[in-house]
Amino acid sequence: MITTYLVVATFLGMVVYLCYFVATSEQEVLNNSFNSRQEILIAQNYRGDILSDKGDKLATTTLDSEQNETRVYPYGEIFSHVVGFSTHGRTGVEAASNYYLITSSAPITDKVVNDVAGNKNPGDDVYTTLNTHVQETAYKALGVYDGAIIVTEPATGKIIAMVSKPGFDPNTIDADWETLTKDKSSGKLLNRATQGLYPPGSTFKIVTALEYIKENPDTYNNYGFQCNGRFTLGDSTIQCYHGSNHGYVDFKSSFAKSCNSSFANIGTKLNKVAFRKTLDELLFNQELPVKFVYGTSSVHMEESLSDEEIIQTSIGQGKTQITPLHLNMITCAIANNGSLMKPYVVDCVTNSNNSIVKQFKSSNYGKLMSAEEAEILRDMMKSVVTNGTATFLKNADYTSAGKTGSAEYNSKGDSHAWFTGFAPADNPKVCVTIIVEGAGSGGDYAVPMAKRLFDAYFEEYPINEE
Amino acid sequence: MQEYVALLSKYFIAICMAVYTLESFLVFRFKQEEARRGIYLRQTILIFFIQFAAFMTLVIKSGDLQYLLFYGIVQLMLFGIIMITDMIYPRANRLLINHICLLLGVGFIILCRLSYQRALKQFVIVILSMVIAMFIPSLIEKWRFLKGFKWVYAVAGIAGLSAVLIYGQFSHGANISFSIFGITFQPSEFVKILFVFYVAASLYESTSFLNIAFTTVFAALHVIILVVSKDLGSALIFFIAYLFMVFVATKNYLYLLLGIGGGIGSAIVAYHYFKHVQVRVQAWLDPWTYIDNQGYQVTQSLFGVGSGSWFGMGLMSGNPDTIPYVEMDSIFSAICEEMGVIFGIMLILICISCFIMMMNMALLIKDNFYRYISYGLGVIYIFQVFLTIGGSIKFIPLTGVTLPLVSYGGSSVMSTLLMFYIVQGLYLIRQKEERNGRRKKRRPNREQHYRRETETIPPEDDLVFLDRETE
Numbered sequence: 001m002i003t004t005y006l007v008v009a010t011f012l013g014m015v016v017y018l019c020y021f022v023a024t025s026e027q028e029v030l031n032n033s034f035n036s037r038q039e040i041l042i043a044q045n046y047r048g049d050i051l052s053d054k055g056d057k058l059a060t061t062t063l064d065s066e067q068n069e070t071r072v073y074p075y076g077e078i079f080s081h082v083v084g085f086s087t088h089g090r091t092g093v094e095a096a097s098n099y100y101l102i103t104s105s106a107p108i109t110d111k112v113v114n115d116v117a118g119n120k121n122p123g124d125d126v127y128t129t130l131n132t133h134v135q136e137t138a139y140k141a142l143g144v145y146d147g148a149i150i151v152t153e154p155a156t157g158k159i160i161a162m163v164s165k166p167g168f169d170p171n172t173i174d175a176d177w178e179t180l181t182k183d184k185s186s187g188k189l190l191n192r193a194t195q196g197l198y199p200p201g202s203t204f205k206i207v208t209a210l211e212y213i214k215e216n217p218d219t220y221n222n223y224g225f226q227c228n229g230r231f232t233l234g235d236s237t238i239q240c241y242h243g244s245n246h247g248y249v250d251f252k253s254s255f256a257k258s259c260n261s262s263f264a265n266i267g268t269k270l271n272k273v274a275f276r277k278t279l280d281e282l283l284f285n286q287e288l289p290v291k292f293v294y295g296t297s298s299v300h301m302e303e304s305l306s307d308e309e310i311i312q313t314s315i316g317q318g319k320t321q322i323t324p325l326h327l328n329m330i331t332c333a334i335a336n337n338g339s340l341m342k343p344y345v346v347d348c349v350t351n352s353n354n355s356i357v358k359q360f361k362s363s364n365y366g367k368l369m370s371a372e373e374a375e376i377l378r379d380m381m382k383s384v385v386t387n388g389t390a391t392f393l394k395n396a397d398y399t400s401a402g403k404t405g406s407a408e409y410n411s412k413g414d415s416h417a418w419f420t421g422f423a424p425a426d427n428p429k430v431c432v433t434i435i436v437e438g439a440g441s442g443g444d445y446a447v448p449m450a451k452r453l454f455d456a457y458f459e460e461y462p463i464n465e466e
Numbered sequence: 467m468q469e470y471v472a473l474l475s476k477y478f479i480a481i482c483m484a485v486y487t488l489e490s491f492l493v494f495r496f497k498q499e500e501a502r503r504g505i506y507l508r509q510t511i512l513i514f515f516i517q518f519a520a521f522m523t524l525v526i527k528s529g530d531l532q533y534l535l536f537y538g539i540v541q542l543m544l545f546g547i548i549m550i551t552d553m554i555y556p557r558a559n560r561l562l563i564n565h566i567c568l569l570l571g572v573g574f575i576i577l578c579r580l581s582y583q584r585a586l587k588q589f590v591i592v593i594l595s596m597v598i599a600m601f602i603p604s605l606i607e608k609w610r611f612l613k614g615f616k617w618v619y620a621v622a623g624i625a626g627l628s629a630v631l632i633y634g635q636f637s638h639g640a641n642i643s644f645s646i647f648g649i650t651f652q653p654s655e656f657v658k659i660l661f662v663f664y665v666a667a668s669l670y671e672s673t674s675f676l677n678i679a680f681t682t683v684f685a686a687l688h689v690i691i692l693v694v695s696k697d698l699g700s701a702l703i704f705f706i707a708y709l710f711m712v713f714v715a716t717k718n719y720l721y722l723l724l725g726i727g728g729g730i731g732s733a734i735v736a737y738h739y740f741k742h743v744q745v746r747v748q749a750w751l752d753p754w755t756y757i758d759n760q761g762y763q764v765t766q767s768l769f770g771v772g773s774g775s776w777f778g779m780g781l782m783s784g785n786p787d788t789i790p791y792v793e794m795d796s797i798f799s800a801i802c803e804e805m806g807v808i809f810g811i812m813l814i815l816i817c818i819s820c821f822i823m824m825m826n827m828a829l830l831i832k833d834n835f836y837r838y839i840s841y842g843l844g845v846i847y848i849f850q851v852f853l854t855i856g857g858s859i860k861f862i863p864l865t866g867v868t869l870p871l872v873s874y875g876g877s878s879v880m881s882t883l884l885m886f887y888i889v890q891g892l893y894l895i896r897q898k899e900e901r902n903g904r905r906k907k908r909r910p911n912r913e914q915h916y917r918r919e920t921e922t923i924p925p926e927d928d929l930v931f932l933d934r935e936t937e
Contacts, residue, residue, distance in 0.1 A: 003710060003841075004825045007848055011818055014852070014861050015811055021768070021859065022775055022807050029772030034757050034765060037773040037785050108473065115469040 030099045038102065045104040047071065048123030050083055050093050053160075053347065056132045058083050059094065059170075067120050075132070077167040078139045081191040082130065082159075082345065085170045088177055092191075096292060097126045097346055100358070105351035122352040129158035129347045137456035138163040141449040146437040147416070148192035148324045151453055154332035154422060154431050156362040157341030160457065164192040195295040197321040198435055201407025202241075202258045202442065203418045204316025206330065206377060207282060209255055210369060211275050212266050213376055220376075223251040223266070231261035236308035238264050238315065241406055241441070255380045256388030258404060260315045267314025268307075276301045282330055282368050289342045289365045290325070297322040317408060328433035330368065331402075331420045334381070335428035338374040340365040382425045389443040390419065393451055398463065399425035400454060402432075404442030414438055419446035423454045430457045471526050472780040475519040479805060480777055482519070483812040486512045486568065490819045493561060506560045510548060513568050517541060520575040520781060520805075527782040533578060536585060540574050543589070547596060551890075555603055559893045565820050566871065566886055572813065573872035573879075576801055579781055580793050584874050595880040599887040606891025607898070612663070613835045616671070619664035620684050626653040626660070627691040652877035654692065654700045659885060661688055661704055662711070662842035669715040670835040678712060678721070698736065698743065699853060699865035705729060707846045714828070714841050750863035763790040767858045770796075770803035771810075778806030793874040795866055796858045813872075814855060821848040824889055831896045840892050843885050 030038060046069050050059040058079050062070050071086060073079070084092020086101075094101070104111070104121035114121050138149040138161045151161040168180055168188045180189055190196065213220045227246040230239045238260050240246060246259045254262035280286065284299045299313065299320040312318030325343070333340040342363045349358040369377075381401035385393045389404040402421015409416060417439040422428035432453050439445040486509055493505045521537035544567045551563050570592060577585040606612070630653050668681040685708045692701035709725035736743050745760045753761030753768075766789045773779060786792050786800035793800075802810040824844030831837045850867050857864040868875045870882040 001825060001829060003714070003845065004822060007821060007852075008818060010852065011814060014856055014859070015814060017861050018771070018807060018811065018859055022772065025768075025772050026775065029769055032757075032765075032769065035769040035773065036788050037769060037779070040779075040783070040785060108469075112469050 026099070030103075041102045041104075044121060045102055045123045046120040047086065048101040048104075049125045050097070050101075051125060051127050052130050052132045052135075053128065054131070055127075058128070058130070058132075061123075063120070067118075069120075071170075073170045075136075076169045076171060078135055078163070079130070080167040080170050081164040081193070082162040083128075083170070085173045087174055091189075092292075093126065093128060093345060097349070100124045100126055100349045105355075105357045107351075107353065110352065124357055125350050125352075127347045127350065128345050129160065130162070130345065131160045131457075131460050133460050134453065134456045135161040135163060137161075137452055138449075139165075141452050142436065145439055145445075146186075146192070147435045147439075148196055149435075149449070149453065150193050150324050150328045150433045151457065152328055152332055152343055152431045154335035154428055155341065157332070157343045158347070158362065159343055159345045160430065161453075162191075162193045162345070164190070164196070191293075192324065192435075194290075194292060194323060194325045196435070197295045197297070197323055198416055198418075198437075199318075199320055199407040199409055200316040200322045200327065201405035201415065201418055202260075202316055203327060203403050203405035203407075203420050204314075204320060204322075205255060205258065205263050206334070206381075206403055206420075207279070208263055208266060208270070208314045209251075209380065210282075210373060210377060211270050211278050212251075213373055214278060215269075215271060215274060220251055223254075225249050225254060225259070225262040225265055227259050227261045229261065231264040231311065233264070233268060233311055234307045236311060238311055238317075252380050252383050253388075255403075256383040256386075258384075258389050263314050264311035267310050270310075270314075272301055272303050272305060272310070283326065284322075288326065288329070289340075291344065294325055295321075295323045297326045316405065324433045324435050327418075327420050328431055331422060331433060332431045333368040334374045334377045335422040335431055336374075337371040338367045338369045340368050378425070381421060385421075385425070390421070390447045390450075392443070392447045393421075393423075393454075396423075396451060396454065398423050398454065398458060400450075401425040401428075402447075402450065404447060406441045406443075409438075415440060417442045417445035419443075419450045421450060423458075424463065429461065429463060430454065472523055472783060475523045476777045476780050476806065478519050479516050480808050480812075482512045482516045483809050486516075487812040487815045487819075490561065490565070490816060502560075506564060509561075509564045510567075513544065513564065513571055514541065516568075517544070517571050517575070521578075523781045524575075524579060527780075532582060536574075536578055536582070536589075539589065540571065543593065543596075544571060550600065554600060555890065555894065557894065557897055558603065558890050559823065562820065562823055562886060562890060562893075565816055566883070568816060569813075569871035570879075572801070573797075573874075575781070576797060576804070576872070577793060577874055579804070580786065580800060581874075584793055587876070588874055588879065591876040591879055592883070595883040598880075599883045602884060602887040603891035603894055606888055607894045613667055613670055616664060616667035619660045619667060623657045623660040623664060624684075624687055624691065626657045627688060627695070629653060630697075631691055631695045650876070652875070654697055655875075655877040655881040656884075657688070658700075658703070658707075658846055659843070659881060659888070661685070662707065662839055662846065665708055665711050666835055666838035666842060669711065669838055673716045678716065682708075682712075693736070696740075696742070697866075698740070699867040702865065703846055703849050703853070703867070706849050707842050710845045711838055711842045715834070715838060746863040746865075750860060753860065763796065763864060764858075764860050766790065767796045767799040768860060770799040771807065771859060774803035774806055776806055776808050778802070778804050778809065780804060791866075794868050795854060795864065795873070797869050797873045798855045799858045801872075814851075817848065817851045820886075821851075827889060827892050827896065831892060832899055833895070836892050836895055840889060843889060847882070847885065 029035060046063055047061045049057050051057055057074055060072050062072055082092050084090065084094040086094040090098055101123045103124055105124050106121050111121050134151055142149060142163065142165050146165050149161065149163045152159050166186050166188045168176060226248050229243055229245040230237055240260045246257050249257060249259050249262050279299055279301055284297050288294055309318055313320055329340055329343065342365050344360060346360055348356050348360060350356050378401060381403055384390045384403055385400050390402055393400045400421055400423035402419055405418030406415040407418060417436040419442050420433040422431045432450050434446045434449050436445050489505050489509055493502055496502050521533055524533040547567055548563060551558055574585060577588055665681060665685060668677065689701050689704050692704060713722045737747065749756060749760040749764050753764040757765050770786055770789050773784065781804050784803040786803050789796045789799050798810060821844050824840050828837050828841040831840060847870060850870060853865045853867050854869045856862040868878045871879060
């Protein structure tokens with residue numbers, strides 16, 4: 001009977017939809033602030049711990065005799081942005097894993113015992129991908145400067161360290177809240193690594209170079225330029241950093257020595273529409289495939305761009321803005337044969353008995369560029385270390401590659417110091433992106449920090465000699 | 467201690483429900499009455515198990531003994547329904563009776579948990595309805611002249627709906643009920659039955675094009691009055707019921723297609739003309755953006771279902787009070803939140819089982835008048851179930867109708883019980899048809915098999931439609 005089959009089919013569809021909903025939406029449903037059932041869980045369970053990759057406690061709950069909870073952050077300022085806080089709203093890992101932290105997957109017998117004793121059940125613990133030693137090194141490396149450091153593994157997308165300075169002490173967040181939110185100038189609560197928008201400076205030459213390679217796949221190596229310290233187009237002039245005069249440079253040495261004049265010249269030769277497409281593929285002006293809050297990088301690239309704008313953009317100045325996170329993602333893609341692995345910071349969730357309740361895996365976003373293009377860029381970035389602006393890294397126990405940047409941000413010529421790179425140069429294991437606000441030259445300030453970070457990483461994760 | 471009880475009862479109830487549902491579908495494999503008796507008995511026991519576990523949880527979690535009292539009277543009532551129906555109508559459809567008891571029982575559990583006052587009110591109305599309903603099967607079987615009252619049904623139906631329109635009170639955007647002496651009354655629930663009777667009587671007389679056109683005019687009148695009263699959910703139910711009844715009477719696909727086309731057309735018109743239709747559709751497409759406004763009911767409902775997960779948060783452990791209209795339109799979400807989605811799915815399947823019974827009746831009965839009635843009531847019932855459950859899980863936009871026998875709502879529960887007992891009456895008619903059929907066939911070597919009315923009940927060959935191709 002047709003009606004019966006029709007009805008049964010419709011209802012089956014509805015049941016499938018219901019099952020799908022229950023199976024997939026648990027997290028979003030429970031994390032929504034309009035859902036009052038969170039309060040029930042919070043009343044029954046105490047918040048679980050957030051731990052580093054090797055089990056150091058980054059955030060933990062202490063209970064007093066009346067089962068009142070206090071959240072303690074043993075590492076204070078060092079992890080303040082990435083771990084976040086959970087009073088006064090939620091940020092960082094505290095926000096992203098809220099559902100797991102307030103749910104208890106303890107064995108039923110434990111729950112019964114707790115119920116009888118009038119105790120709260122332990123919320124599940126969250127293991128992050130963060131490494132304490134590398135994070136501490138990054139924190140100390142920035143020293144008195146403001147800025148951000150991100151350390152990731154290009155093969156998996158794991159975030160090993162994420163530091164933003166200035167920071168705050170999450171242990172005293174309640175007491176400090178008024179002053180922190182009223183302070184409009186220093187922005188201590190801002191996670192500069194993910195949300196800080198800066199001019200990329202010479203690090204953008206990676207992108208300009210990529211575009212040149214794409215447009216001239218067979219002839220890019222024939223490029224040559226005579227640099228005399230400045231480049232003029234129409235009414236606009238740009239100069240090489242601190243008045244250097246590079247002499248004759250080919251494509252690779254323009255990159256290695258970070259010659260502004262040469263790259264401004266390259267900029268004028270590029271097809272703006274094609275460049276726009278490349279920028280979209282590199283995730284500029286777009287949503288990033290990450291699960292946490294981030295700023296959106298922006299760059300202007302269209303036919304109507306003026307001469308001045310095109311040469312400024314080619315060297316990473318002008319109106320372009322990028323976050324350290326985004327730059328790190330591009331670097332990781334270069335290190336990983338063009339494939340971007342989505343950055344993530346939560347590794348797994350365990351219950352109070354240390355059994356894994358949920359395991360997160362790395363996931364491939366897709367290619368930002370072809371493997372050949374990535375290889376060419378890697379090669380160029382190696383030369384930055386061997387005979388370019390980052391030779392400080394040459395004498396390490398490992399090989400490395402990268403790009404420095406000195407991004408001017410005012411008319412007085414002050415600049416942020418950038419470095420983005422990876423090590424070892426072949427088969428990279430770790431990617432580092434550093435910005436030091438107002439410090440000056442990337443080669444002078446950011447590169448030494450990078451070395452300390454590479455060292456710290458290899459101390460924790462030694463390279464296997466095969 | 468509470469933990470253990472709450473946890474165990476969750477799983478216990480879900481398992482009992484699953485077994486009950488399974489048995490509902492397995493029952494058709496047994497032609498032998500003896501085996502069926504066994505299944506029916508097991509089902510009845512399961513119903514009481516579920517009631518026990520659920521109410522015990524309520525009592526233990528709340529420490530309030532009034533739940534114990536309520537538990538007692540509900541069990542007495544359920545027991546009464548089963549016993550009395552069995553005494554008066556030994557040949558009634560036992561499966562349907564079990565389903566009625568199960569659904570009423572679940573309704574009482576969750577209503578008791580949500581609002582003791584309302585649960586009590588519902589209880590009183592159910593008792594009243596059962597008293598009336600007990601007479602129905604017999605009347606249906608005996609009063610064959612009901613076929614001829616086409617005009618009575620039409621006039622009474624339209625009058626009832628108009629009364630609401632004229633005297634009614636606005637209740638959240640729709641004009642659907644009015645009060646006499648403090649009792650709120652929703653006529654559209656009863657008019658549903660009158661409407662089905664009208665269409666059945668009319669189609670029974672003739673399925674000529676002229677008659678169809680004529681009938682359509684009066685059917686449309688019902689729908690239009692409902693639309694003007696802004697009771698769009700009921701209007702939709704009436705429309706669909708009419709469409710399918712005409713289709714089954716004429717077997718003409720053209721009518722079906724025309725009807726569907728007309729339906730889509732009017733839906734689009736309604737969308738543009740009625741503000742609150744637009745609001746409902748928007749809330750369905752993206753409730754999260756309007757979460758504290760139009761989307762509030764849907765999102766809170768989804769929170770309930772999502773937080774409940776497969777086995778529920780446990781009775782009295784969730785927060786269903788945050789869901790708007792939770793005792794009425796969104797009761798399914800409250801059930802899923804506290805008793806689990808598995809329980810909810812079983813509930814859906816039981817409603818389908820009721821529907822299949824009614825369809826089956828439509829197939830087997832020879833008299834067209836009763837055939838159309840069975841079909842019409844079945845479509846009305848299942849479509850209402852679809853609207854209410856689909857709306858609360860965001861499968862379709864919300865339409866403001868209740869879940870029959872489970873939701874709070876006097877008119878709804880009474881009219882549904884009357885509907886189900888009308889179907890029981892049809893069941894008796896069919897058995898009479900069968901016996902008359904057998905008398906005409908007189909096969910000598912099987913003569914021993916023929917018994918008198920009050921003795922063995924002949925094997926039921928339900929669900930024959932799985933073998934037959936006929937409509």
